Amino acid sequence: MISRKMEGLVKGSSVIRAMFEEGKQMAAKYGAENVFDFSLGNPNVPAPKEVNEAIIDIVNNTDSVKLHGYMSNAGHDEVRDIIAGSLNSKYGTHYDKSNIIMTVGAAGGLNVALKAILNLGDEVIAFAPYFGEYNNYVSNFDGEMVVITPDINTFQPNLTEFEQKITNKTACVIVNSPNNPTGVIYSKETLEKMGEILEAKQKEFGRTIYLITDEPYRELAYDGAVVPWVPDHYRNTIVGYSYSKSLSLPGERIGYLVIPSEADDFEDLVSAAGVATRILGFVNAPSIMQLVIGKCVDAATDISYYDRNRNTLYDGLTKLGFKCQKPEGAFYLFMKSPVEDEKEFVNIAKKYNLLLVPGSTFACPGFVRIAYCVSYETVVNSLPKFAELARELGL
Numbered sequence: 050m051i052s053r054k055m056e057g058l059v060k061g062s063s064v065i066r067a068m069f070e071e072g073k074q075m076a077a078k079y080g081a082e083n084v085f086d087f088s089l090g091n092p093n094v095p096a097p098k099e100v101n102e103a104i105i106d107i108v109n110n111t112d113s114v115k116l117h118g119y120m121s122n123a124g125h126d127e128v129r130d131i132i133a134g135s136l137n138s139k140y141g142t143h144y145d146k147s148n149i150i151m152t153v154g155a156a157g158g159l160n161v162a163l164k165a166i167l168n169l170g171d172e173v174i175a176f177a178p179y180f181g182e183y184n185n186y187v188s189n190f191d192g193e194m195v196v197i198t199p200d201i202n203t204f205q206p207n208l209t210e211f212e213q214k215i216t217n218k219t220a221c222v223i224v225n226s227p228n229n230p231t232g233v234i235y236s237k238e239t240l241e242k243m244g245e246i247l248e249a250k251q252k253e254f255g256r257t258i259y260l261i262t263d264e265p266y267r268e269l270a271y272d273g274a275v276v277p278w279v280p281d282h283y284r285n286t287i288v289g290y291s292y293s294k295s296l297s298l299p300g301e302r303i304g305y306l307v308i309p310s311e312a313d314d315f316e317d318l319v320s321a322a323g324v325a326t327r328i329l330g331f332v333n334a335p336s337i338m339q340l341v342i343g344k345c346v347d348a349a350t351d352i353s354y355y356d357r358n359r360n361t362l363y364d365g366l367t368k369l370g371f372k373c374q375k376p377e378g379a380f381y382l383f384m385k386s387p388v389e390d391e392k393e394f395v396n397i398a399k400k401y402n403l404l405l406v407p408g409s410t411f412a413c414p415g416f417v418r419i420a421y422c423v424s425y426e427t428v429v430n431s432l433p434k435f436a437e438l439a440r441e442l443g444l
Contacts, residue, residue, distance in 0.1 A: 243282070
């Protein structure tokens with residue numbers, strides 16, 4: 050018999066993962082080339098060649114005890130120093146290994162940060178639309194999620210409502226830019242204003258409010274767009290990063306947290322994050338992948354592949370009469386549902402073997418998410434099916 054808490058989580062299990070499994074079944078039935086699965090953010094671009102080369106070199110030339118053994122819960126010292134140095138060169142910061150904690154991907158990092166921060170009944174604010182798993186992460190540590198209504202015109206954070214909903218129970222705020230599911234990059238002006246609001250609220254309530262920025266898509270920005278470095282705009286920021294998207298390594302589960310020295314209770318926070326890494330069962334991030342990152346920290350996938358998909362899909366859909374905002378980053382397109390209930394629209398789309406994710410999964414009903422991190426052929430071959438869908442709906 051499983052726990053009552055898990056019973057609820059099982060019933061509300063990820064819609065995205067369920068659709069991914071459904072896509073596999075449809076591919077077996079109709080042929081993979083005839084199913085257009087846009088459900089999961091699983092990169093189709095291969096990892097850079099430097100990654101495989103680094104794995105081979107590390108396995109052949111590293112002492113076996115170090116290769117496979119324990120290290121500090123925070124990770125290999127030299128790798129953390131390399132990451133700190135890379136960030137310093139990009140953002141003009143002054144980090145060292147003490148500011149970096151290696152994590153089991155961005156999801157592991159967020160859970161570590163929340164475990165370190167939250168008390169029973171603390172509130173966590175997120176801006177809709179947002180990655181639905183945040184709800185479960187917050188619930189894991191007995192926090193309460195507070196959702197800010199989306200601005201469906203710009204998908205920049207609704208800062209007026211944000212300011213109103215911060216209370217003396219607010220422990221942290223989660224932001225995600227470039228955003229999943231919209232592809233919007235939060236502007237420097239937005240982040241500056243957000244920082245000003247948080248500083249004022251900290252003084253008003255006499256407590257620290259941390260800003261956790263979830264950044265697995267930081268390197269995926271198009272048309273010269275710049276992704277601001279959030280700690281520049283608010284000192285109590287914790288950065289969560291993953292190499293799942295930037296190096297196409299989602300299955301390797303490797304990332305890091307940045308905890309700036311300027312953050313309140315820095316030493317206690319770093320210690321708590323290290324202990325949280327252990328007691329959550331991660332113990333430490335995978336040793337080999339840490340060492341790989343040490344050799345590949347500035348490697349990158351070819352995002353021109355995603356950019357071509359983005360332009361082809363956006364141009365094709367808008368010509369058919371679908372309404373969507375062109376994404377600035379990540380590899381998702383958020384499309385307005387032409388049917389009031391977007392879940393009904395998702396079901397209609399399945400008739401044409403098109404798998405889309407309902408916006409209600411991201412606390413933003415009335416839209417659907419399309420993950421264009423698929424093959425270019427999938428994008429091109431899906432457009433006739435989208436055309437049939439548009440005709441059925443009278444677009």
